[in-house]
Amino acid sequence: MNQPASADGALIELAEIHKVYQMGASEVNALDGVSLQIKRGEYVAIMGPSGSGKSTLMNIIGCLDTPTSGSYKLRGTEIRDRDDDELARIRNQEVGFIFQTFNLLARADALHNVELPLVYAGRPKRARRERAREMLGLVGLAERMHHRPNELSGGQRQRVAIARALVNEPSIVLADEPTGNLDSKTGLEIMALLDRVHQGGNTVILVTHEEDVAANAERIVRLRDGKIESDQATRRALSGAPASAVPSGSSPPSGS
Numbered sequence: 001m002n003q004p005a006s007a008d009g010a011l012i013e014l015a016e017i018h019k020v021y022q023m024g025a026s027e028v029n030a031l032d033g034v035s036l037q038i039k040r041g042e043y044v045a046i047m048g049p050s051g052s053g054k055s056t057l058m059n060i061i062g063c064l065d066t067p068t069s070g071s072y073k074l075r076g077t078e079i080r081d082r083d084d085d086e087l088a089r090i091r092n093q094e095v096g097f098i099f100q101t102f103n104l105l106a107r108a109d110a111l112h113n114v115e116l117p118l119v120y121a122g123r124p125k126r127a128r129r130e131r132a133r134e135m136l137g138l139v140g141l142a143e144r145m146h147h148r149p150n151e152l153s154g155g156q157r158q159r160v161a162i163a164r165a166l167v168n169e170p171s172i173v174l175a176d177e178p179t180g181n182l183d184s185k186t187g188l189e190i191m192a193l194l195d196r197v198h199q200g201g202n203t204v205i206l207v208t209h210e211e212d213v214a215a216n217a218e219r220i221v222r223l224r225d226g227k228i229e230s231d232q233a234t235r236r237a238l239s240g241a242p243a244s245a246v247p248s249g250s251s252p253p254s255g256s
Contacts, residue, residue: 048223096165
């Protein structure tokens with residue numbers, strides 16, 4: 001997170017990205033020549049119908065998958081040809097993931113779930129526990145840190161996932177349908193929390209099919225059939241007003 005972006009200010013640079021999946025005897029072009037730049041500190045929503053390529057694009061940005069052809073540069077460094085160990089290191093150090101299904105360890109409490117990226121990074125136990133406690137406090141769950149996922153509400157589980165995504169101070173926070181399994185009130189609280197994450201300086205990339213969720217971002221990239229259909233600023237960006245900001249210095253809701 002301390003390293004600079006590339007000389008032109010882009011944190012993420014995708015050029016002519018193609019992703020082809022072999023499905024038996026046929027080929028599926030999930031991404032067909034996608035070029036995209038995202039600057040550090042941007043809040044971008046990626047939208048598109050089922051099969052448009054938005055999940056594939058997110059997986060490539062998050063180094064969970066590699067393109068068939070094209071260039072992906074993160075901080076000006078080519079990512080495409082890195083080996084599995086290097087990609088794993090990049091994922092752990094540079095990217096924080098927030099999933100629709102939370103992806104928490106069922107038998108571990110909130111504290112251990114949040115500290116997991118620090119375990120993989122080799123941080124000492126005392127330091128990682130202190131950092132995990134700090135992040136759970138940030139998302140309003142200081143009093144729930146020893147609860148397991150089945151003892152938490154859906155909104156609380158998503159807060160644990162957000163704390164885990166932030167614990168390693170990543171360059172990029174990738175949120176895949178973060179409100180998809182939540183009721184509308186809890187979804188609004190989670191979007192307010194993501195807004196705080198962005199205001200804190202993180203680059204946030206949100207994959208969603210919901211227009212009202214995407215409106216929280218500053219920019220919406222729409223995909224169709226593996227191509228970028230449009231790339232436009234939102235009303236929020238044009239007005240300069242936060243869509244769902246929690247006032248500075250206040251704590252996020254700690255209920256749902």
